[in-house]
Amino acid sequence: MTDPTQRPAPRGDGARRTGATPARRPAGGGEVARPAEGDGYRSAIPPRGPLARALAPVGGFGVTLANMVKPTVTEQYPSEKVPTKPRYHGRHQLNRYPDGLEKCIGCELCAWACPADAIYVEAGENTPDAQYSPGERYGRVYQINYLRCIFCGLCVEACPTRALTMTNEYELTGPTRAGLIFEKEDLLAPLRDGMLRAPHPMVDGTTDTEYYRGEVTGTTPEQVAWVAEHRPDDPTLPGYTGDEPRWTPGPAAAAVQATAAAATKQGSR
Numbered sequence: 001m002t003d004p005t006q007r008p009a010p011r012g013d014g015a016r017r018t019g020a021t022p023a024r025r026p027a028g029g030g031e032v033a034r035p036a037e038g039d040g041y042r043s044a045i046p047p048r049g050p051l052a053r054a055l056a057p058v059g060g061f062g063v064t065l066a067n068m069v070k071p072t073v074t075e076q077y078p079s080e081k082v083p084t085k086p087r088y089h090g091r092h093q094l095n096r097y098p099d100g101l102e103k104c105i106g107c108e109l110c111a112w113a114c115p116a117d118a119i120y121v122e123a124g125e126n127t128p129d130a131q132y133s134p135g136e137r138y139g140r141v142y143q144i145n146y147l148r149c150i151f152c153g154l155c156v157e158a159c160p161t162r163a164l165t166m167t168n169e170y171e172l173t174g175p176t177r178a179g180l181i182f183e184k185e186d187l188l189a190p191l192r193d194g195m196l197r198a199p200h201p202m203v204d205g206t207t208d209t210e211y212y213r214g215e216v217t218g219t220t221p222e223q224v225a226w227v228a229e230h231r232p233d234d235p236t237l238p239g240y241t242g243d244e245p246r247w248t249p250g251p252a253a254a255a256v257q258a259t260a261a262a263a264t265k266q267g268s269r
């Protein structure tokens, strides 16, 4: 009768080549006994010479000694800020087209893709008097909860219009939990020179397709005229001479920036 505790012997060439005695599993489980060297077993680790064996107990100090003469790599954050890698996943940004219209169409795909349920979107209807993005809809409410976000970037992958991207900004801290829920105004990209603040009409004769294809490269005189008629004091109008800045960060983004600046100041003392 076969002993159920015995491992089957190697078959064919394997058994003949090694000449190994099949290992026996001890009754009741536990470690399998290794065959002795004389039994045809050969270790894959080369044997150490007498000098290596004598120095082995102090060998670990080699790592310590080598690191004592290497340059220090500790970053002195926050007094010294080292630039991140170009593709670092930092704070999100809602981008705009070159004429200032928003790229977000409120489709909610980013919210559905988010594994941490950190994004909340509500869409609104564009109208001739209030056109915020090309096409029918825009992101009326857009929130990212940075207490939940794990910066995985799946939202960016899901976005069909490249409205959502991630910046290299990593200083996201603040005195309150509510302050780390960023609203749309905190996330919208700055209005660069030549952009008009939304809402305003799309470029005449275009559809959302021309916008997606990058065929709209800036504002047109008709758009400027429309904004001048509906918002004569808009600071993004060409030739504006008032005091209001073209763009300021939203309250949550501003508070986070202030906290980071204070930490930097304290760290450099």
Ligand code: SF4
Pocket: 103, 104, 105, 106, 107, 108, 109, 110, 111, 121, 139, 158, 159, 160, 161, 162, 163, 164
């Ligand atoms: S950011 Fe992109 S994915 Fe999210 S709602 Fe806007 S268009 Fe859709």
